[in-house]
Amino acid sequence: MSIKLSQRGHDIPASPIRKLVPFADGAKARGTHVYHLNIGQPDIATPEQMWDRIKNYQETxxxxxxxxxxxxxxxxxxxxxxxxxxxxxxxxxxxxxxxxxxxxxxxxxxxxxxxxxxxxxxxxxxxxxxxxxxxxxxxxxxxxxxxxxxxxxxxxxxxxxxxxxxxxxxxxxxxxxxxxxxxxxxxxxxxxxxxxxxxxxxxxxxxxxxxxxxxxxxxxxxxxxxxxxxxxxxxxxxxxxxxxxxxxxxxxxxxxxxxxxxxxxxxxxxxxxxxxxxxxxLTVPESYFEGVLTEYQKRRDIIFNGISKIPGALCCQPKGAFYVIAKLPIDDGDAFAEWMLSHFEMDGATVMVAPAAGFYATPGLGKDECRLAYVLNTEDLEKAMEILAAGVEAYNAR
Amino acid sequence: MSIKLSQRGHDIPASPIRKLVPFADGAKARGTHVYHLNIGQPDIATPEQMWDRIKNYQETxxxxxxxxxxxxxxxxxxxxxxxxxxxxxxxxxxxxxxxxxxxxxxxxxxxxxxxxxxxxxxxxxxxxxxxxxxxxxxxxxxxxxxxxxxxxxxxxxxxxxxxxxxxxxxxxxxxxxxxxxxxxxxxxxxxxxxxxxxxxxxxxxxxxxxxxxxxxxxxxxxxxxxxxxxxxxxxxxxxxxxxxxxxxxxxxxxxxxxxxxxxxxxxxxxxxxxxxxxxxxLTVPESYFEGVLTEYQKRRDIIFNGISKIPGALCCQPKGAFYVIAKLPIDDGDAFAEWMLSHFEMDGATVMVAPAAGFYATPGLGKDECRLAYVLNTEDLEKAMEILAAGVEAYNAR
The missing domain is CATH 3.40.640.10 (Type I PLP-dependent aspartate aminotransferase-like (Major domain))
Structure with a gap:
């Protein structure tokens, strides 16, 4: 008799946003830069008003x-x-x-x-x-x-x-x-x-x-x-x-x-x-969000245009949040995302995406899709989209 | 048809440690000081090494x-x-x-x-x-x-x-x-x-x-x-x-x-x-804990002696952590704890305890018990124990 997990302990799915982190760590260990499009971690500075309150907290x-x-x-x-x-x-x-x-x-x-x-x-x-x-x-x-x-x-x-x-x-x-x-x-x-x-x-x-x-x-x-x-x-x-x-x-x-x-x-x-x-x-002025929004709209355009340029890829232009579901000309999003981290680089860099099957509950849906988060600066995002396009091509030619 | 909670939404118990907070807030609003023996919130300073790391964090x-x-x-x-x-x-x-x-x-x-x-x-x-x-x-x-x-x-x-x-x-x-x-x-x-x-x-x-x-x-x-x-x-x-x-x-x-x-x-x-x-x-020296431990042992002694002095009360001398289960000469710990906050004060102060029934799963057990946390300084704790003793007497004479 060996001790067992609960059924739900087996059922709990690995997050498609995070499960490939070990492969990203592997790429980084090899010296490859990884553009993280997998996770909605914005690069925008946390407001000074937040840091100030924390750093001036006087309780012991x-x-x-x-x-x-x-x-x-x-x-x-x-x-x-x-x-x-x-x-x-x-x-x-x-x-x-x-x-x-x-x-x-x-x-x-x-x-x-x-x-x-x-x-x-x-x-x-x-x-x-x-x-x-x-x-x-x-x-x-x-x-x-x-x-x-x-x-x-x-x-x-x-x-x-x-x-x-x-x-x-x-x-x-x-x-x-x-x-x-x-x-x-x-x-x-x-x-x-x-x-x-x-x-x-x-x-x-x-x-x-x-x-x-x-x-x-x-x-x-x-x-x-x-x-x-x-x-x-x-x-x-x-x-x-x-x-x-x-x-x-x-x-x-x-x-x-x-x-x-x-x-x-x-x-x-x-x-x-x-x-x-x-x-x-909560005290940041409205202007904080205006600046942020202008920046994200630029990013949205870069990612949308980038996907549109990949032959056989398509996506809806997102109107809110900072993600896009991209249908890519690939057989399997999980295999592709892992491959990008394990076997591909261009100019010393690769891209991490979130395979989209985990964003569906209906089996089989989302298999040729990935979620991309547009949370990097425009220059990085331009580069990441070039790498993604080259990666798709190389993946299908492998 | 009116919308229903889940059964577990009904079943989730109020915490005996926190459910009386509104009564404590009421006492404070009336100007009564509340000695908190209900919760394991130590008054010991958080180590400087912890504050320093937080306040010197340089990421944006x-x-x-x-x-x-x-x-x-x-x-x-x-x-x-x-x-x-x-x-x-x-x-x-x-x-x-x-x-x-x-x-x-x-x-x-x-x-x-x-x-x-x-x-x-x-x-x-x-x-x-x-x-x-x-x-x-x-x-x-x-x-x-x-x-x-x-x-x-x-x-x-x-x-x-x-x-x-x-x-x-x-x-x-x-x-x-x-x-x-x-x-x-x-x-x-x-x-x-x-x-x-x-x-x-x-x-x-x-x-x-x-x-x-x-x-x-x-x-x-x-x-x-x-x-x-x-x-x-x-x-x-x-x-x-x-x-x-x-x-x-x-x-x-x-x-x-x-x-x-x-x-x-x-x-x-x-x-x-x-x-x-x-x-x-994690970098605090062992001496940090020695000082803390000496202090807690004093507190433990005060609370143990304080309970021993209440006629009809008893408890085991705790050997670890910073709580004690005290059996008190009261009919109902929940009623007593609430009464202490709503109807009793001595020298402008009262004591908040955690009724112990919620620390048992067997129905009926712990009804005449309370949990006391000895997380206050020795002076406050001495005072709190005097108030508790007087409160027990007044509760039974009400």
């Missing part, structure tokens, strides 16, 4: 904070949401350890083991990981590249609703699709929620990153959803502070928030010092 | 770190464990967001929903919360105050083993009991693990806090347990850095660690900056 003990987060931070968040038409009190906000924990808590409080969550696919790959942790099933509703990854029609959602369906989970602006849902699309989701008594969990961490004059609409601005709408949020992308692990959950459903507070108490509190920093980050 | 982007934690920190941890006779490599360590996440990951990787974990009770209350998150059952094996909360006899464990039992979870040195298990006791657990193919998850976050010349022994120094032993750890208590949310898990079981790495990838990484600080904290 790095102590536990409240389980629902520091009041001053939650007050700042409530003011921040008001700018987007979301009217909430600090009591309707619970600070979490990254957006990751916000998503996990939302799943735990709305679903029991075996329950189902409808998710337009492709979706943020780690939803699969959180679903395994929560022992729930992600039921995909496939969005199509040829439709610009817009919200699938209502009837496709209805078809998949069972008595185990408890929630719909969306990412808006969309990771990895770049889609920004219109108010009308969110109203369709609201109808589904109200007609079938489902929660809507909206992962809105990319709200600042919207291009070409499109408009982000929060799920919490759609009337009638006070009991149904949950925002999962994070400062990671907004303030280029991914390593802070500061996120939050927002809901007007008191019973739900009471439950999430108890989940939050079990883990005591989110990181204290980095919440202190986040309070500072 | 607060970026994601590796999912298993910064290599330099894991290297430092491996050296640290060697001092306790635990020989591990950095690859056998995964950094977690606090000891909380280490415990949750251990449960997820070893148990499926419905599985059982044997836990000597009383135990750290939040094990109940993590068990609800993981949809597993805590099966208590009752340790008795009159036996000094020593490990219950082997046959009591064997009686409770079913085909759903996957692990034994212990806290050593013990929160809330203050017990420090001997090598012989750990060998009994090892026999159980090997005979019944169970993991042993040892929460060893208090290893520095051992008094009266007793000796802490790590589960990982017991031969034969390479595949079975898992340490859940944290810097929170060791370096008085509870708000950092930096913990870690240790195991030599490669398959298990591979699985936990995938759980870790889903949530991306533990807090970056506070790991940087923790690298600094």
């Amino acid at each position: 003990v790095l102590a536990y904070g409240p389980s629902n987060g520091l009041l001053e931070f939650r007050q700042g968040l409530a003011e921040y949401y008001a700018k987007y038409g979301v009217s909430v009190t600090p009591a309707e906000i619970i600070v979490t350890t990254g957006g990751s924990e916000a998503l996990l808590f939302a799943m735990l409080a709305t679903c029991d083991p075996g329950d189902e969550v409808l998710v337009p696919e492709p979706f943020y790959a780690n939803y699969n990981g959180f679903a395994v942790q929560a022992s729930i099933t992600v039921v995909p509703v496939t969005a199509k590249a040829e439709d610009g990854f817009r919200l699938p029609p209502k009837e496709l959602f209805v078809e998949k609703i069972t008595d185990k369906t408890k929630a719909i989970l969306i990412s808006n602006p969309g990771n990895p699709t770049g889609v920004v849902y219109t108010r009308e699309e969110l109203e369709v989701l609201a109808e589904l929620a109200l007609e079938h008594d489902l929660y809507i969990v909206a992962d809105e961490v990319y709200r600042e990153f919207v291009y070409d004059g499109e408009k982000y609409t929060s799920i919490m601005t759609i009337p009638g959803l006070d009991q149904h709408a949950i925002i999962a949020d994070s400062i990671s992308k907004r303030f280029s502070a991914c390593g802070a692990r500061v996120g939050n959950i927002v809901s007007k459903n008191k019973e739900l928030m009471g439950s999430i507070m108890r989940f939050a108490q079990a883990r005591l509190c989110p990181p204290t010092l980095e919440q202190i920093g986040a309070i500072g980050a | 982007v607060l970026a994601y770190g590796p999912s298993n934690g910064l290599l330099e920190f894991r290297q430092g941890l491996a050296e640290y464990y060697a001092k306790y006779g635990v020989s591990v490599t950095p690859a056998e360590i995964i950094v977690t967001t606090g000891g909380s996440e280490a415990l949750l990951f251990a449960m997820l990787a070893t148990c499926d929903p419905g599985d059982e974990v044997l836990v000597p009770e009383p135990f750290y209350a939040n094990y109940n919360g993590f068990a609800v998150q993981a949809s597993i059952t805590v099966v208590p094996v009752t340790a008795k105050a009159e036996d000094g909360f020593r490990l219950p006899p082997k046959e009591l464990f064997v009686e409770k083993i079913t085909d759903k039992t996957k692990a034994i979870l212990i806290s050593n040195p013990g929160n809330p009991t203050g017990v420090v298990y001997t090598r012989e006791e750990l060998e009994v657990l090892a026999e159980l693990a090997l005979e019944h193919d169970l993991y042993i998850v040892a929460d060893e976050v208090y290893r520095e806090f051992v008094y009266d010349g007793e000796k802490y022994t790590s589960i990982m120094t017991i031969p034969g347990l390479d595949q079975h032993a898992i340490i859940a750890d944290s810097i929170s208590k060791r370096f008085s850095a509870c708000g950092a949310r930096v913990g870690n898990i240790v195991s030599k079981n490669k398959e298990l660690m591979g699985s936990i790495m995938r759980f870790a990838q889903a949530r991306l990484c533990p807090p970056t900056l506070e790991q940087i600080g923790a690298i600094g904290a």
